[in-house]
Amino acid sequence: MSLKGAGYIVGAWEHPTRKATDKSVTLLHAECAAGALADAGLSKDDVDAYYCAGDAPGLGPMSMIDYMGLKVRHMDSTDVGGSSYQVAVGHALQAIATGRANVCLITLAGRPRSEGQATGTAPRAGNPAQAEMQFEYPYGPATANMYALCAQRHMYEYGTTSEQLAWIKVAASHHAQHNPHAMLRDVVTVEDVVNSPMVASPLHRLDCCVISDGGGALIVTKPEIARSLKRPLVKVIGVGEAAKNQSGGEVDLTFSAARWSGPPAWAMAGIKPTDIKYASIYDSFTITVLMQLEDLGFCEKGQGGKFVMDGNLISGVGKLPFNTDGGGLCSNHPANRGGITKIIEAVRQLRGEAHPAVQVANCDLAIAHGTGGSLGTRHVGSTVILERE
Numbered sequence: 001m002s003l004k005g006a007g008y009i010v011g012a013w014e015h016p017t018r019k020a021t022d023k024s025v026t027l028l029h030a031e032c033a034a035g036a037l038a039d040a041g042l043s044k045d046d047v048d049a050y051y052c053a054g055d056a057p058g059l060g061p062m063s064m065i066d067y068m069g070l071k072v073r074h075m076d077s078t079d080v081g082g083s084s085y086q087v088a089v090g091h092a093l094q095a096i097a098t099g100r101a102n103v104c105l106i107t108l109a110g111r112p113r114s115e116g117q118a119t120g121t122a123p124r125a126g127n128p129a130q131a132e133m134q135f136e137y138p139y140g141p142a143t144a145n146m147y148a149l150c151a152q153r154h155m156y157e158y159g160t161t162s163e164q165l166a167w168i169k170v171a172a173s174h175h176a177q178h179n180p181h182a183m184l185r186d187v188v189t190v191e192d193v194v195n196s197p198m199v200a201s202p203l204h205r206l207d208c209c210v211i212s213d214g215g216g217a218l219i220v221t222k223p224e225i226a227r228s229l230k231r232p233l234v235k236v237i238g239v240g241e242a243a244k245n246q247s248g249g250e251v252d253l254t255f256s257a258a259r260w261s262g263p264p265a266w267a268m269a270g271i272k273p274t275d276i277k278y279a280s281i282y283d284s285f286t287i288t289v290l291m292q293l294e295d296l297g298f299c300e301k302g303q304g305g306k307f308v309m310d311g312n313l314i315s316g317v318g319k320l321p322f323n324t325d326g327g328g329l330c331s332n333h334p335a336n337r338g339g340i341t342k343i344i345e346a347v348r349q350l351r352g353e354a355h356p357a358v359q360v361a362n363c364d365l366a367i368a369h370g371t372g373g374s375l376g377t378r379h380v381g382s383t384v385i386l387e388r389e
Contacts, residue, residue, distance in 0.1 A: 003090070004268050006097040007104070008226035009234045009386065011040030011219030012347040014325075016181045018332055020213040021114045025057050025335075028109035028215045030068050036217035041229050042103060047219075049074040049101035051092060053084035055110045055215075055335035064107070074100045081372025082282055083241070084108075085218070085340035086382035090239035092220040102222050109215030110335020119336050120144040120208055121199065136377070143284075144208065146376030148200035151287040153253040155202060157302065162202050164305035165286040166193035169206050169329050171313035172283065176326025178355040183210045184330040207286040209328035209338070216340045218347075232351040238269030238385030245378045254302075256288075257381030258295035258369060265383040266297070271365060273297040276385075278349045278360045279320055280342035280368040283327040285375075292369055293320075296383070315358040324349065324358035339370030343384060350388040364388045 013035030020028060029052070037043060050072050056064050061075040076091050078084060085106060092104035112119055123140035154160045170190060176182035188206060196205040226233055242260035266272060273296060283289045290304040298320060299307040312318035325331050325345045328338040346366040348354045366386045373379030 001097055002268065003093040003097055003239060004237050005223065005235050006093045007220045007236050008223060009218055009236065009343070009347050010221050010226050010229055010231050011036035011042065011217070012344045013039050014216040014341055014344045015109070015214045017214050018181060018183050018212040019113050020111055025055070025109050025111055026064070026067055028111070028213070029056060029064055029107045032107050032109055032215045032217035033068055033105055036105070036219050040219045040231060042219060044068060044070055046103045047105045048072050049092065049095055049104040051076045051088040051104060051106040053077065053108070053337065054079035055108055055337060080380035080382070082284065082337040082339045083370035083372035083380045083382035084337060085343060086368060086370040086384045087241050087380070089218065089220060089236060089343065089384050090241060090382065093236055093239060096220070096222045102225060104220040106218040106220065106340065107215065108217070108335055108337060108340040110337070111213045112334070112336055113211050113213045117211065117336070119211055141377070143374060144200040144203060146374040147285045147287055148203045149376040150253045150291065151202050154287065154291065157254050158305065160290070160305040162194050162204070163190050164309055165207055165290060166190040167308045167310070168283070168286040168289045168313065169193045171311065171318070172323055172327050172329040174314045175324045175358050176330035178357045179326050179331055182326040182331040183212055184326070203285055203287065209284050209333045210330065212332040212334055214332050214334035216344050218340065218343060233389035234347050234350050235387045235389045236384060237387045238265035239383065240265035241380060241382040243378070243380045253376060256291045256295050256371060256375060257379055258292045258383065261381040261383045262296040265385050269385040271385070276320070276365050276367050277363045278324070278346065278366040279322045280346045280366065281322050282338060282342060282369060282371040283323055283329045284333070284338070284371070286329070288371055288375055289322070291375070292371065296367070296369060315360055321358070321360050324354050324360070337372070339372065339382070342368040342370060346386055350386055
């Protein structure tokens with residue numbers, strides 16, 4: 001059974017808040033759901049499937065379905081960190097294709113900024129009962145450390161430089177200046193990035209994403225419903241998901257799970273990387289973007305540094321505009337997860353609803369890729385390819 005075109009994204013909404021001291025995580029989820037439903041022209045009574053990840057409070061889907069007053073016949077709480085929402089889109093396609101659902105609601109929300117979470121530099125939380133934790137937990141691994149290991153190795157293997165990584169932040173900042181909700185709206189230079197304080201060598205402060213509150217939601221429906229709504233048609237034409245693990249210590253830090261999640265998505269879509277007009281790439285750190293661009297096939301392995309230089313990721317300047325909302329590097333990174341915002345901005349681009357200063361001309365094909373977990377240890381990559389019909 002081919003899933004290509006089995007579902008359409010008809011609703012996409014991002015919460016405007018970046019600090020929600022007056023809202024609960026539950027309320028943020030509900031507000032995001034209401035926003036996406038309004039965007040689609042549907043009501044909560046139309047929803048018959050619900051998807052969330054570990055950011056949902058209480059008992060996940062059980063709690064949220066009750067809180068929002070939904071009546072569903074299918075639910076999914078797969079949690080693979082920042083890639084959970086690309087995975088959810090793929091799982092929604094499966095549910096629609098097999099007749100288990102017609103209208104799927106996917107929500108994300110979180111308050112890490114209000115709760116003062118040092119998600120990049122604090123030791124990663126873990127249960128010592130987990131098998132892998134007896135080897136890693138005693139060393140107190142932090143997120144920034146794990147990504148810095150990948151950056152160091154990439155530099156050693158391929159000659160990648162801090163200046164090349166900095167171009168990714170520069171591109172994000174050029175886009176964020178047009179986003180009134182972005183946390184960091186000032187345009188930065190390569191010099192600004194490499195002169196910012198070192199966090200975990202070779203990653204500087206400006207190589208790291210922001211920490212924000214917020215969230216977002218998506219509505220995925222079967223084709224018949226999508227065509228009945230008065231919204232631009234955004235068809236899901238390719239999906240893929242894959243895990244990259246420690247493999248008993250035989251770890252190659254120079255590539256990500258995108259190496260395996262990308263090929264099935266490209267094959268399902270029937271297109272190649274050079275066909276893509278816009279790319280939403282998970283950007284927890286600048287090295288995350290560089291490695292995913294390589295692994296998704298936008299350039300050869302080891303050539304990512306050269307590929308991102310000289311504004312190649314800036315809309316209207318480069319050949320592959322990316323993260324035109326400012327992404328996690330400048331706009332927001334809610335719930336320690338930013339995957340859903342990548343899909344939302346891709347939908348905006350395909351609908352022609354991005355900010356005029358960053359809207360990609362004739363944008364008919366887009367990719368949204370998420371990474372969940374830790375690039376330097378175990379993580380999941382998930383790829384979604386979208387087409388404007």
